[in-house]
Structure formats: C-alpha cells, structure tokens
Amino acid sequence: MNTFGRIFRVSIFGESHGAQIGVLLDGVPEGLALCEKDFEADIARRAPGAPGTTPRREADKPQIVSGVYDGHTTGAPLCILFANENTRSQDYADFDAVPRPGHADYVAAVKWDWANDPRGGGHFSGRLTLPVVAAGVVAKKVLDGMKFSARLTELGGSTDSSEWESLIAAASADGDSLGGVVECSVDGVPIGLGEPFWDSVESLLAHAMFSIPGVRGIEFGDGFKASAMRGSEHNDPFGPEGPLKNGSGGANGGITNGAPLKFRVAFKPTSSISRPQQTWNYAEERMDTLSVKGRHDVCFARRTPVIVEAMAAIVLADLV
Amino acid sequence: MNTFGRIFRVSIFGESHGAQIGVLLDGVPEGLALCEKDFEADIARRAPGAPGTTPRREADKPQIVSGVYDGHTTGAPLCILFANENTRSQDYADFDAVPRPGHADYVAAVKWDWANDPRGGGHFSGRLTLPVVAAGVVAKKVLDGMKFSARLTELGGSTDSSEWESLIAAASADGDSLGGVVECSVDGVPIGLGEPFWDSVESLLAHAMFSIPGVRGIEFGDGFKASAMRGSEHNDPFGPEGPLKNGSGGANGGITNGAPLKFRVAFKPTSSISRPQQTWNYAEERMDTLSVKGRHDVCFARRTPVIVEAMAAIVLADLV
Amino acid sequence: MNTFGRIFRVSIFGESHGAQIGVLLDGVPEGLALCEKDFEADIARRAPGAPGTTPRREADKPQIVSGVYDGHTTGAPLCILFANENTRSQDYADFDAVPRPGHADYVAAVKWDWANDPRGGGHFSGRLTLPVVAAGVVAKKVLDGMKFSARLTELGGSTDSSEWESLIAAASADGDSLGGVVECSVDGVPIGLGEPFWDSVESLLAHAMFSIPGVRGIEFGDGFKASAMRGSEHNDPFGPEGPLKNGSGGANGGITNGAPLKFRVAFKPTSSISRPQQTWNYAEERMDTLSVKGRHDVCFARRTPVIVEAMAAIVLADLV
C-alpha cells in the first residue's frame, strides 16, 4: 500500500524515470492559504548542490492539480505533480542480472517475478522523497504553531562539522560514500497526541522514518543510552510547566507530554559507489565485480533533514 | 485505534484492574492446530519470577472463546480471554494529582480531561502485553518455518550477563531500577516481505516495537554504527545464496532479502521506583516528593524478549 | 474482515454454537453512562416469542468485560460477551454434503475448502445479530438526540398488519416461510454527515444493512419510485427550516440535509423450511430432497427492526 495516515492521508506515486511524480493528499482541512511558491524553501533544502550531493538537477516545480481554489485549500483531495526532466535511464541497465549491493534490485526482482520491471530504478527511488517534502509543506501548514527543526549532527562518524568537507572529499576520491545522523526536534506540540497502544506517537514517527530510504535506526530522547541509566536518572520529573527535562523525547505512555519531540535518525552511507564491489551475476551464475556509475550523492544524508521534518509533520498532521 | 495489521489483525482490550483482558484476532487462516496448552511456554517467559521482576503472580491461563473448532482454527475471528486475579488497585491511588515521573498519568489526565479515569493504571498497563504474547503464539503458528529468537543482551549498561544479578541487587537496594537492550533475530524469512514505501518491513517492525511500553530506540543490522561506516564497508555483497553478510539487518529497500531479520530494541529503566522523586502536585500546586509503592520489576526489560518476538511475529503474519 | 467503521469500530466474534459470542467496540467516547441493564429493551425486541419466530430461547444477558469503569465508558475498547446456552448442534449435521437452498453451506464449503468447518451453522448465524444489537445500544448512546424507529411495514406481501397472523399460520401449516419489509427513520440527524464520494451516508447505511443476513434490497426516500418521477416532482424544495418534503430520504450529494433519514429494507423469506426442497447431494452426486429441521422463524423479518436500527446507529456513530 502506498498510502500513509488515517485522517491526513498521503499517497505517493510515480517513478524516478517516468514523466511525472506526485502526491495525493486526502483529509487536508479547508481554508489553508496554499500556493506553489510555498513549496520552494523546503524543496530547495532537499535539492542537491552542497558538496557530497548528486549533480543531477531538477526544476522541482510543483503543479497543484486539485484541492485548491482561489489560493486556499477546499478540503477536497489535493494533488501535486512534479515533472521529471533530467532522466538518464541507461544508467540503470542490467541491475536485474547483477544486483547492486545495498539496493533493492535483487528483492524487487524476486518479489515481482524477475519481470522487466523498472521499479529497481523506479518507484524505489530517492526521487520519491520529493513529493514527501511537498506533503510535509502542507502538513506544516496544518500544524500552525509547531516548529520543526532537523539537522545533520553527524557525518561519517564525526560530530565536528568543520571536518565534514574533507571527509567527503576523501570518500569521493576513493569512489566511496558516507552516512550520517539527523537530529529532529518539534516544538509547540500539544499534550495528548498518540495512543497508548499500537499508535503511540513514537510508533507512528518510527513507521514514517523507516520509510525514508536508507534509515538504519531511530531513538527518542536518551535513546539507546536510556537502557544503561537508572530510573532515577532517566525519569523526567514534572514541574509546573510539564517535564523538567526531556529524557523521554517528548512522550509518556506513547502520548505527547508537551515537551519538544526529540529523536535521532541514523542514515546509512549511500549504497551506490563507483568503487568496485563483489556481487552475484544471476545471468551467468558467478561472482562478478560491479562499479555503480551514474550521478549519486557521496552522502545523501545531507539532503535528508527536510525529509525527516516532512515525515514528522505528516505524522503529526494525522494525529491532531 | 486499538488494532494493528491489515490482514492478520490484532485488537487488544481490557484494563489491568478489570475482571478480564483479552485479544481479538481477525484474519487467522483456517486449519491451524491450536489449543490452550500452546500458549504456556511463551506466557511463562513473560511471567515474573526471575530476580528483578515483580512478585505479582497471575495464573495467566488463556480461554479461547471463538474461532477454534475441534482443535483447529476456523478462519473466523479468534478471541482469547485472560482473567485478572491478583489486583490491588489501592496501589494506584492519587496519581492523577501527583503524577509519577516516566508514567502516563499526567498525559492521560490531560488527554481525557482529568476525568477520574482508570487508564493510568488501566489500559496503559504492561499487563496488556500478555494478550500481545498470546497473539504472538498464534502468529508464530501462521509463520511455520520461521524461527524467532530474542534475548536480553545488555542490562544496566553491561553486556556481561554474569554481572546482572549484582547490578539488580544494587539497584533494588537503592529503590532504583535498570534498563536493557533486547536483540531479536528471525530466521527463515522469505524474500519479498514489505513494501518500498510507507510499509517497509522495518517501518512495520518499528511501529510494533514502539507500542511496547518503555521502548526508547530500535536499530537494524549495523544500526547507528552504519552511519559512521563507508558504503564499501556497510553494503552487503550478494552471493549465490543471497547477502554474504547482514549489515542491513535483513532488508533492502524495505523488503526482506532472505537474510535473517536482525534488530535491537532499547528499553528504558522501570519508571516506578520507590526511591523518592520530585514531581508536581497538581492538587496543591507545589513540588512534591513521591515514592512509588506497589509491586514493580526492578528491570522489566528481562520480561520483554518474548514480547519483542510476539510483536515481530504479528508484523510478519500480517505480511505473508 | 470482521470489523466495520473507521472511528467507531465494531468487531463481531463468536459462533452460534460455541460457548460465547461477543462484540468489541473501539472508539467509544469516554464518559457515557453504561450498564448491563441498558441493553435489555433492545435485546428483548430481537428475541423470539411473537408468532412466526423461533422457539429457541437464550438468556441473552450481556457481560461487559472492559471499557467501562464505575458505570461509565472510559474510552478504552469496550468488550461485551453473551453466553450461548441453548445449542443443539446436531440440528446442523450434513449440510456440507447436502446444502440447504438459500443458505451459505455450499459457498462456505467451497470457500474454505470443504474442511469440516462449523461456519455454515457458525459464524454465519443470525445469532451474531445479537452483538450487533448490543453495539447499536452503545451507538445510540453516542447519538444522544437522534431517534431511531424501525418497524415492519409489510409481511408476506401485505401491508395490512391485521392479516399477518393468518399469513404466518398458513405458511407455517405448509412448512413454508415469509419475508417482509422494514422501514426505518432516524430523526434529529444533524446536517453534514457523509462524504461526497465513496462514503455517502447512503453508501454506508446500505453497506451495513446488506451485512444483515437475508437482505435483498434497500431504497431511500422515494426509492425505486423516484426513477419513474420527473425532477420537478422528486426534487425537494428548500424552505427556511430545510427541505419541505423528503423524497431524497434525508441526504443530498451523499450528505445528510437535516431531514429525517428514511429508508426501506427488503428481507427475503426465511431460508430454512421444513417443506421438502430439491438440492444437490455432493456426497452421492445426485439430486436429493431436503427438509430442514431445527427451530426456525417462519418470518425472521419480524425480529429485524431493532437490528436495522442498530446498524443505522453504528453507521451514524462512526460519522459524527
């Protein structure tokens, strides 16, 4: 299923190398001011350009097809399209036979019967995070008063951002790639979002984050460190304004407690590397050596903070 | 919503201190051999008894109400009940006014309007993980051929299990509590479970795990460490039998790749501690000191591996 | 799937000849006064007793298992059980081999692989309308201010109720059965319930009504007669208080318009008749003659008005 949410519902469609990709939003409240310019800032944050990101350029201009009238949402389904202009699909040949390590080529081939299916370089693509960012822009409008701030706090194992450019340069020189950690906080969250069972706010956020390609872990508040603490140290005492510290990351019993939501998301290094890798050649039934060409980010994690924010906003828009 | 799953659907009901709790399972295939004895082993693993777990004892005998005929499932909804025998609800007085740090007393009071609502010690209770374990038993039957093994690998920050009893004794002497980390692996998973977007296998597992009370983080395969690796190090090369190592934790692009699913879940220390804690007294509008009485686990994480397995089985039964 | 609704969710479970049947309600608002006595009046309306209804008697006493505390709903899932006391399952032997005309014996056998499955006389049973009635009682409490009144307006083709007893006596003497039409109106419905597409209020009501066993048709307002009218005759002019007549049955464009909801539901004659019928004997591969024994209603439609009301209430409780 390609839809997320119960009330604020987000459906993503399109393929990396088709003519258009898009998003259909259902459950958008009526009366929100919304125009195509509103998407620019967040879309720019996802765009490549910084060192370590792909040279593939897209205009990434949203076209609002439905659900907006006279500059305001109507409450009817809101469809937004993006053209794919800069495709070079020959870059993706032959991965059915010789799957790229770290990619879905192999599982897609098995799942969909080794048909000549473009999903490997198609519906799986990181390009589909663009409509996610667009959905996030609408979700943030719904969540007037909440403030989303995600940023990369660790790259290639270093939390010292002054080292990052040289780490990237070194990895790039080796035809290799790097990962990173994104920290997100959401301020202004009302008390009471989330459910005690199944749909805890952490469950829903984790669900959304793990649908971003390349995520390997998520932790809230003290996170994995909490498991080494004592209760007296990890518990957040209540004061007159709510929790006095935020070891929980903003929720108790699955329900927001008024403190900022705080969580960290671990991104793997980019899977596509030009450095030769071993893989199995299914056509010839032998081990083979693969060097992934094409235009790829050395560290795609750099482009993800706005995607993390969008996913958080999508989840919270569904809960409010 | 108190239901999880699309095809294999699990609904939990009941309160810690009501007469009965239970689970309703929809989408169970017909023809599975199932009797009440089948639940004993997993239920025993969740039961207290080990050092560091609560002295509260329950018979925890399942009663199959529907969906089984002549020792086999019929495909109709399967309802299982458990009696609550050993309740001492006076232990839970007054937490609306003086909320326990780390508990949902405060958020429940705000969310449900400060009504005299028993949910704080009610539908939130860890006791509701008992029907989860029962659902897991049925799910494992559905997943004939998969092998679930979760165990505690870290307690109170130590991975050396010979130290654990003394760590617990020390925390207990201080009226304090400890957390832990559970590692789970699932063998025999077919290739192709999960969807590229929204319902990646990691998304669904994370969703389910974060609905276990007290979870602070989850990571797959190399997990947070992956973000400090290079692509050439983290990528799993394919061989003739599938991935040659398991840095991804068993999935590519959100879809299982035939390697075992491997993930780690961080549990916080038990929130209820007898050691005095600061909290806000809403009735008297002043800071107050609270010592949580009642029978509590020093380290409830010890009882969670079978719950982690149950949740994993519930997710996978929904996907196959 | 055995669940209906998005917000007010009703799950039915149990088999006619098992120990207990029940209903699980999720999404019940907190704070409604509710006790077991509240169910008596509606349950009595569904009970047999009138001429033409089965002599099978059940105590039909509800047991509230969860979701109620101190006489009020808590907002947590509400589970209600009923014991099955008066079962004579030998009445149901052999219908797999020689399926009863008008019953699901045959399709159930094919759908569930000719397994020895008790569903034919199991989860299909009209007895499961008892938990539906219970759910309706809760739904009506949610819909404080709406008034549900359904009644049988036609029996055996006659709208003159003074003839009904003699029609029943005649059919009974012939070992035969009769059908009927139930008319339902709901007063006090606010304007605006329902959605323009897919989930029109008529769609949802029709969906629910056709899950009552034995329904053959539903029509709203002028119903089938509307298709023979001109627009100037069928259209409902608006006045200061809303529609001046109710040809639409209470909705425009799928959305309630403030007029009472009005619809008619056609029930077939009871399928089980003692009069001999032709059917196929699958065991012996020949035509056979079947006389259905057991205790059956001559006209089960007499017991359905309260079920129609319950279904309407369930739908509206989900919409408000």
Place this chain on the structure above:
Amino acid sequence: MNTFGRIFRVSIFGESHGAQIGVLLDGVPEGLALCEKDFEADIARRAPGAPGTTPRREADKPQIVSGVYDGHTTGAPLCILFANENTRSQDYADFDAVPRPGHADYVAAVKWDWANDPRGGGHFSGRLTLPVVAAGVVAKKVLDGMKFSARLTELGGSTDSSEWESLIAAASADGDSLGGVVECSVDGVPIGLGEPFWDSVESLLAHAMFSIPGVRGIEFGDGFKASAMRGSEHNDPFGPEGPLKNGSGGANGGITNGAPLKFRVAFKPTSSISRPQQTWNYAEERMDTLSVKGRHDVCFARRTPVIVEAMAAIVLADLV
C-alpha cells in the same frame, strides 16, 4: 475519505471546473497490458450525445502518469489524468445563497461553513464519474474472464424503450427531467467472493453504487419482490452446476455462489431543471424561484450503465 477498497484501492481527485481531474489506483497487479487506447470504448459509453444528454463535450483523453512501463502495469501506483477543457463556471454562480433543490449546494455550505467553496459545482460533480470509469477499465482487466453488462431497462417509468425518445422530448419541452433503472449482471464470477459479516458482496456493491450521484435504491435478484415470496418460491435449489435459478442475485450468506451477480440500480431524475422551482434564498431570507440554467442531461441515467459496471468491477477487483 476519497478512497475505496482495501487491496485494489481507488482514489478520485479533482474538481469539475479545475484544470484536471484524475484517479490514483493502488494495488494493481503487475504485468497487465494497458495503454491509453484501452479506455476509449468505456469512456465513449459515458459521453453525452444521445438525446437527453448534455451538450457539454470533453475530449476525455486519459493520460497515464505512472504505474505503466513499456505498455504494462508495474504494480506501482497507477495515476491517470484527464484535462477539463470545456468549463463554464459562471453557470454555477450564487447557488450558495439560493440552493438548487436536489443538489448538495445547501449541505456543502453548512458542512464547510458557508465558505466560498467550489465543491457544490466542484468535487461533487458527476464529472468525477469519468475517473471512475477509467478505474473500471483497469479493474475489468484485472478480472479477466468476468463479463460485465449493464443497461438501462427503464426510463421515465417505462420499460418499453421505443417510447423513450418521446418521453425525453416531452420532458425536455417542459424544462423537466427523467430518471431510470439500470440492470447489471456480471458473468463468470468465481464462487467464494465476499465475507459473511460486514463485507458481504452485496454490501460492497451497494456501498459503491450509492456513491454514484443520484442513486435511490439497489436490489439483488428477486429484490423487493422477494419479501412477498414464500421461502419455497424464493430459495434457489442447488443442482450439479450450482444454483438452478437466481433469486438471490448470485450470493448466499454474502458470498458469491457462482451464479451471475444480478442487481438493479434506481436513478432519480436529473436534479437540474430549467422549469422554475421554489427554494429558500438564504441571502435575503425569503422563498425564491429558481430556474437552473447550464447544460444538463434531461435523463443522466442514460449515461450511467458504464459507471455501474465500473463500480462493480472496482468492487470485484478488490475481492479477488
């Protein structure tokens, strides 16, 4: 919610007078041959042109945006767009203040707060049945081997089709409108589709049919007449090939029995008539007289058989 189905999911979007309308299909199996030409025949059946239908002309050319590669479906979400070329939105002025009898102007205004919302002439429009027809084309491909045939069997109360043109001419001369009844049968339906509770095949079909604008009733097999029959007359005896007649309309206990699905759908007369009607003027708080201008069908029921088929196919594609 603007989505229908669990597995084969159909989402409709767009407004009658926006730039584009469309449909997003999720759960389409991979490997179906599909091109834009495949839609022509069914779209032509919905197009106006026959006497009694609107002179508004649209090119109605589908554009497949995603989910098809190299002439075949990929299993990824399938998005189809249609341009709106021939809009005259000035025709729809002022209906918020002076609502058209039989239309949703009034309820939409109340439901969405009297905002200047274009839904009255927007998302409610019969134009949105065009993407429904497109979804039906894809659904029929999924249901290879089933045969859908719906046709108008009654117009303006007459079942003699030779009278229809003169009935339409007469109504048209009076500035009035007519309704009709569509009969649909589906051959080749396998045994076993549908569920015993909630999601009976009749429930799902009725749900879908009542989301077509202007439907007033639906009946299966003997329909309302069944309620005047005796059981011995209405019951369908089984023979070696299944039911020997089809009084049930193709299902027992909510599950298809192998006989053709047979049902009749009642359509009201077109609501928009040029003949003056009484209505309330909300702006001036007085009764007013309204003559609905614009281009409207005298009998829109003529264009609905292909829509009824599409809805039936959408339901069945979700069930198989």
